[in-house]
Amino acid sequence: GESVGLHLPTLSVQEGDNSIINCAYSNSASDYFIWYKQESGKGPQFIIDIRSNMDKRQGQRVTVLLNKTVKHLSLQIAATQPGDSAVYFCAENVGAGSYQLTFGKGTKLSVIP
Amino acid sequence: NAGVMQNPRHLVRRRGQEARLRCSPMKGHSHVYWYRQLPEEGLKFMVYLQKENIIDESGMPKERFSAEFPKEGPSILRIQQVVRGDSAAYFCASSDPSETQYFGPGTRLLVL
Numbered sequence: 001g002e003s004v005g006l007h008l009p010t011l012s013v014q015e016g017d018n019s020i021i022n023c024a025y026s027n028s029a030s031d032y033f034i035w036y037k038q039e040s041g042k043g044p045q046f047i048i049d050i051r052s053n054m055d056k057r058q059g060q061r062v063t064v065l066l067n068k069t070v071k072h073l074s075l076q077i078a079a080t081q082p083g084d085s086a087v088y089f090c091a092e093n094v095g096a097g098s099y100q101l102t103f104g105k106g107t108k109l110s111v112i113p
Numbered sequence: 114n115a116g117v118m119q120n121p122r123h124l125v126r127r128r129g130q131e132a133r134l135r136c137s138p139m140k141g142h143s144h145v146y147w148y149r150q151l152p153e154e155g156l157k158f159m160v161y162l163q164k165e166n167i168i169d170e171s172g173m174p175k176e177r178f179s180a181e182f183p184k185e186g187p188s189i190l191r192i193q194q195v196v197r198g199d200s201a202a203y204f205c206a207s208s209d210p211s212e213t214q215y216f217g218p219g220t221r222l223l224v225l
Contacts, residue, residue: 043216103155
């Protein structure tokens with residue numbers, strides 16, 4: 001039979017507000033995490049990464065927080081702009097010689113001008 | 114400094130034909146990865162290659178799919194006898210040994 005597509009979680013924010021996108025990861029052995037931004041019709045674009053020996057890392061307008069206790073990752077975007085509208089994916093790597101990235105389902109961020 | 118390049122960007126094939134997708138990694142990168150993405154889903158790992166070697170093909174279907182990364186030239190993902198279920202976006206990523214993977218723009222394959 002025909003499969004039903006899953007609808008992406010959606011987050012709508014007002015331009016200028018801060019955005020928080022959450023991700024639950026599955027593998028407690030994962031030691032490297034990346035956030036990617038994917039605009040319509042384009043490939044994933046690297047935003048920021050973090051290793052498991054850290055719990056916070058900041059970039060330009062973005063901050064990633066890692067809570068290993070509950071296996072939770074979040075991406076904070078400060079002063080959200082219309083150009084931030086995209087689908088955001090978290091990806092994890094279990095390390096130990098594995099190079100596979102396991103992607104989450106994604107969150108669609110819509111910025112209201 | 115060119116990023117990861119993929120071609121073609123769009124490819125239409127009829128059932129039973131062959132699809133060849135090409136990927137040129139970023140300059141200086143010797144590691145190439147292929148992922149598949151269905152609509153409104155995350156990317157799924159297919160295969161990881163270094164020059165002339167397949168390192169991990171655990172995500173690749175056992176039949177009809179093959180990948181190579183020759184000493185000279187781009188990496189090729191080849192799908193023989195395509196079926197409608199092969200319709201998807203195929204992304205290539207490259208890295209140096211430091212793990213961060215950078216993605217190309219993808220090839221959108223449509224099987225009629």
